[in-house]
Amino acid sequence: MSNFFEKSDLSRKEAEGIISDTLRKCDDGELYLENSKSESILLDDNKIKNSSYNSDLGFGFRAISDEVVAYSHSNEISKNSLKKSSENLKSTLKSVKGTYNHKIPKSNKKYYDNINPIEQKSLNEKIKILNDVNDYLRSKDDKVKQVTANFLGEQKSVEIIRSGGETLSDVRPLVRFNVSVMVEKDGRKETGVYGVGGRQSYDSYLKDENWKSVCDEALRIASVNLESKPAPAGEMKVVLGPGWPAILIHEAVGHGLEGDFNRKKTSAFHNLMGQKVASEGVTIIDDGTIGKRRGSLTIDDEGTPTEKTVLIENGILKNFMQDRLNARLMKTRSTGSGRRENYRHIVLPRMRNTMMLSGKQTQEEMIKAVDKGIFAVSFGGGQVDITSGKFVFNCTEAYEIVNGKIGSPIKGATLIGDGPSILKEVSMVGNDMMMDPGIGTCGKAGQGVPVGVAQPSILINRMTVGGTKL
Amino acid sequence: MVKEQEFLEKKASYCLSLAKKLGATGTSVVVKNSVSETVNFRNKKLDESNRSDDLGISITTYIGKKKSSISSSNLLTDNLNVLIEKCVETTKNTPEDEFNSLPDRDLLAKEVKDLDLYDDTHIENDQKINYLKKLEDAASHDKKIVNTESSFTQNKSNFVLANTEGFSDGYKTSSFTASSVTVAKDEKSMERDYEYSNKCFLKDLDDADKLGKLAADQTIRKLSPQKIGSEKIAIIFDKRIAKGILSTFASAISSSAVSRGTSFLKDKVNQKIFSDKINVFDKPDMLKALGSRNFDSEGVKTDTLKLVDQGILKNYLIDTYNGKKLNLKSNGRCGGTSNLYFENGDINFKDLLNSNSKSLYITETIGHGTNIVTGDYSVGATGFLVENGEFKYPINEITIAGNFKDMFQNITLANDLEFKYATNSPTMLIEGMVVAGK
Numbered sequence: 001m002s003n004f005f006e007k008s009d010l011s012r013k014e015a016e017g018i019i020s021d022t023l024r025k026c027d028d029g030e031l032y033l034e035n036s037k038s039e040s041i042l043l044d045d046n047k048i049k050n051s052s053y054n055s056d057l058g059f060g061f062r063a064i065s066d067e068v069v070a071y072s073h074s075n076e077i078s079k080n081s082l083k084k085s086s087e088n089l090k091s092t093l094k095s096v097k098g099t100y101n102h103k104i105p106k107s108n109k110k111y112y113d114n115i116n117p118i119e120q121k122s123l124n125e126k127i128k129i130l131n132d133v134n135d136y137l138r139s140k141d142d143k144v145k146q147v148t149a150n151f152l153g154e155q156k157s158v159e160i161i162r163s164g165g166e167t168l169s170d171v172r173p174l175v176r177f178n179v180s181v182m183v184e185k186d187g188r189k190e191t192g193v194y195g196v197g198g199r200q201s202y203d204s205y206l207k208d209e210n211w212k213s214v215c216d217e218a219l220r221i222a223s224v225n226l227e228s229k230p231a232p233a234g235e236m237k238v239v240l241g242p243g244w245p246a247i248l249i250h251e252a253v254g255h256g257l258e259g260d261f262n263r264k265k266t267s268a269f270h271n272l273m274g275q276k277v278a279s280e281g282v283t284i285i286d287d288g289t290i291g292k293r294r295g296s297l298t299i300d301d302e303g304t305p306t307e308k309t310v311l312i313e314n315g316i317l318k319n320f321m322q323d324r325l326n327a328r329l330m331k332t333r334s335t336g337s338g339r340r341e342n343y344r345h346i347v348l349p350r351m352r353n354t355m356m357l358s359g360k361q362t363q364e365e366m367i368k369a370v371d372k373g374i375f376a377v378s379f380g381g382g383q384v385d386i387t388s389g390k391f392v393f394n395c396t397e398a399y400e401i402v403n404g405k406i407g408s409p410i411k412g413a414t415l416i417g418d419g420p421s422i423l424k425e426v427s428m429v430g431n432d433m434m435m436d437p438g439i440g441t442c443g444k445a446g447q448g449v450p451v452g453v454a455q456p457s458i459l460i461n462r463m464t465v466g467g468t469k470l
Numbered sequence: 471m472v473k474e475q476e477f478l479e480k481k482a483s484y485c486l487s488l489a490k491k492l493g494a495t496g497t498s499v500v501v502k503n504s505v506s507e508t509v510n511f512r513n514k515k516l517d518e519s520n521r522s523d524d525l526g527i528s529i530t531t532y533i534g535k536k537k538s539s540i541s542s543s544n545l546l547t548d549n550l551n552v553l554i555e556k557c558v559e560t561t562k563n564t565p566e567d568e569f570n571s572l573p574d575r576d577l578l579a580k581e582v583k584d585l586d587l588y589d590d591t592h593i594e595n596d597q598k599i600n601y602l603k604k605l606e607d608a609a610s611h612d613k614k615i616v617n618t619e620s621s622f623t624q625n626k627s628n629f630v631l632a633n634t635e636g637f638s639d640g641y642k643t644s645s646f647t648a649s650s651v652t653v654a655k656d657e658k659s660m661e662r663d664y665e666y667s668n669k670c671f672l673k674d675l676d677d678a679d680k681l682g683k684l685a686a687d688q689t690i691r692k693l694s695p696q697k698i699g700s701e702k703i704a705i706i707f708d709k710r711i712a713k714g715i716l717s718t719f720a721s722a723i724s725s726s727a728v729s730r731g732t733s734f735l736k737d738k739v740n741q742k743i744f745s746d747k748i749n750v751f752d753k754p755d756m757l758k759a760l761g762s763r764n765f766d767s768e769g770v771k772t773d774t775l776k777l778v779d780q781g782i783l784k785n786y787l788i789d790t791y792n793g794k795k796l797n798l799k800s801n802g803r804c805g806g807t808s809n810l811y812f813e814n815g816d817i818n819f820k821d822l823l824n825s826n827s828k829s830l831y832i833t834e835t836i837g838h839g840t841n842i843v844t845g846d847y848s849v850g851a852t853g854f855l856v857e858n859g860e861f862k863y864p865i866n867e868i869t870i871a872g873n874f875k876d877m878f879q880n881i882t883l884a885n886d887l888e889f890k891y892a893t894n895s896p897t898m899l900i901e902g903m904v905v906a907g908k
Binding site: 007044045047048049050051052053054055056057058067068069070071072073074075076081085088091092123124127145146182188189190191231233234235264265266268344346380381382383384385386387388390391392393394411412413414416417418464465466467468469470 | 512515516517518519520521522523524525526537538539540541542543544545546548549553556557560563564565567595616617653659660661662695697700701702729730731732834836837838839841843844846848849850852866867868869870871872873904905906907908
């Protein structure tokens with residue numbers, strides 16, 4: 001736990017006084033304090049290219065009256081700085097008459113351990129693994145022309161002080177290990193990327209030479225792409241593999257179910273609550289409570305304990321994801337989805353681990369049901385236009401399906417679809433739900449937060465594949 | 471207010487001397503402060519105010535050919551002492567890399583010109599609110615507009631870059647940004663679009679009325695889009711998308727991508743990569759321009775570069791480390807390009823629209839479908855069908871795809887270049903791309 005006031009001329013008691021005074025009659029608000037330590041060690045082009053360490057400390061002070069949010073942040077935790085922020089907030093919220101002050105629910109559950117992953121493994125051990133990764137991949141296959149591997153580790157301590165002195169805190173570990181391989185054959189170059197991570201120590205993922213399986217997977221994807229041919233263009237059936245391809249759900253549906261877009265009525269889903277938005281058998285949840293997962297949180301960044309929120313149940317839209325502000329304005333409760341990248345940013349309702357639950361069919365049945373289409377196994381980034389509902393993502397590993405059989409790998413295909421209608425096109429839901437390996441970062445309004453996704457294999461009846469082969 | 475030079479210099483020189491005392495043979499340090507004040511409006515009402523005061527330091531220490539770095543937002547001496555000690559310790563334990571070094575002394579910037587990048591004007595929140603009221607009134611002139619969001623930001627920054635090769639310099643910059651995002655709705659569809667203005671000087675900012683009206687018009691014209699069939703078609707990129715294609719070119723000629731062998735433009739210097747008439751410049755010394763700078767992020771002087779001459783690639787963008795690796799001198803492009811632009815083509819916008827009987831005019835792309843290793847490009851797109859020079863109807867839920875190696879050879883540029891961003895392009899026509907739709 002960080003003691004934020006230890007080296008400051010500001011005592012906790014004085015801070016509480018300023019907070020209570022500033023937030024008097026406001027509808028909501030808090031002082032959010034954050035101390036994060038992070039490291040990045042990168043091997044690239046046969047060398048340790050970068051070893052860096054970052055320590056970041058600061059506060060964000062927020063006051064809310066009705067719909068108006070006033071926010072001020074600074075790196076200096078001092079009497080002067082907090083008073084300046086307080087004045088800034090007061091000058092924005094000229095006349096406050098708020099009444100809301102819903103208590104934050106309490107929970108004793110914790111979803112990860114209080115550890116600092118950076119300290120749990122020495123620099124020399126990390127450098128050794130990175131060098132071993134490089135040697136292993138280059139000796140395994142002489143098509144390997146470039147290897148990049150890195151460790152990213154973080155420990156973030158947060159403390160939330162509310163009006164009246166109520167204090168909530170959390171210490172969040174997060175690690176990620178990534179390998180990228182470029183292979184070359186007959187002048188053609190392709191890359192493959194794979195990674196693992198979550199809220200525990202590096203060793204939980206890498207012990208007993210587990211890193212080799214990460215390397216193998218990156219190399220496998222790169223090698224598949226070397227044999228790939230141009231992707232087809234046009235509308236066709238698409239089978240998505242289990243696990244990481246659930247970023248389709250994240251982009252196509254998840255963002256549109258965040259509270260802010262629905263309160264503002266700018267989401268294509270805003271008037272569909274209680275209605276059928278997906279095929280029968282489709283159930284989607286957003287869960288912050290899965291132990292040690294990348295998207296899990298003990299409490300969100302407003303102090304609300306996270307939960308398992310049912311978004312779509314058997315095809316029917318049940319809930320949006322809410323932070324306190326949007327929940328209050330929409331007359332519902334926070335789902336523990338209030339998140340921010342760090343103290344520099346305001347809270348927004350965000351996803352945690354977004355999952356489509358298993359159905360009954362097998363992947364084999366889905367492939368068999370397709371005459372002409374594609375089988376998408378892995379994706380790079382995706383993006384959505386919330387308002388029009390259109391979303392895209394890029395396949396990093398995909399195959400054509402011809403007459404019920406998996407054919408050649410295809411390269412560089414982009415899939416584009418329509419969020420509100422895509423889930424109605426789901427005609428089979430697999431029995432093989434899988435979590436992603438722990439690598440997702442979601443971007444919204446310039447803020448990146450770690451998230452997870454999961455899904456079984458699914459068959460989508462109709463999507464546009466953006467290839468070059470007509 | 472933003473911290474003065476003297477404060478930043480004092481912190482920087484403290485770090486340089488402490489690192490030296492602890493055993494570093496070379497050190498570079500950047501200390502910066504940035505103060506921003508933003509006001510957001512939504513549907514003609516105040517929605518959010520945001521003040522941010524960011525202080526940051528980053529230090530890189532060298533011991534011979536070993537290197538490590540740290541960064542922090544906590545500039546208290548106690549903390550700096552701990553971090554610099556950690557940095558030097560980590561450096562000792564990091565393997566050598568023969569190409570690691572501070573920039574060559576003779577390449578460091580000596581004369582620092584005043585590029586007029588700082589406007590001392592302070593705009594109070596009440597003035598911002600007045601601007602946004604005017605903007606949102608203009609943005610909601612049409613009943614089809616159902617939601618307006620707008621924002622006004624003032625940013626003032628200052629920095630000092632110092633290293634043990636004797637370089638120490640920095641300067642203040644300012645920026646004023648106003649933006650308008652509107653949502654329009656009809657029976658069939660809901661669409662969003664935007665417009666913004668970003669300038670170093672407040673007085674140069676676009677008029678609030680103009681900005682709001684433009685955002686609304688651009689949104690309304692997207693309503694009731696159609697999907698088209700899959701075909702090979704000429705594509706015209708609006709300036710706001712065309713600049714992204716120029717940015718991709720810049721990533722592909724960065725010395726890091728080239729030295730790692732992960733760029734489709736590796737080994738292409740002095741070869742023809744664009745069509746004949748294409749010229750590309752990177753000009754760092756334009757007055758009041760968003761990308762202007764006196765030196766790069768290592769302190770190396772930056773001269774204007776003609777990157778592409780009559781379609782022929784002339785230079786990579788080179789920093790010290792990758793320069794040494796490629797046996798080339800840094801040309802002051804650590805941290806990327808400055809004011810990067812395509813020179814004007816020789817036909818006007820109207821003639822460009824008319825150059826094919828049927829083409830697609832693209833105003834927005836989504837997705838991350840750019841691969842600089844292979845040059846493959848495939849993104850989701852929104853725009854308009856153009857027939858015989860006329861905008862016919864809006865189009866969405868399509869993708870456009872090609873490979874930059876071919877696309878670059880098939881570019882025709884209009885003569886409507888403006889300096890609105892740091893990277894700028896005239897309207898761009900590319901023949902022979904594939905659209906995937908129905």
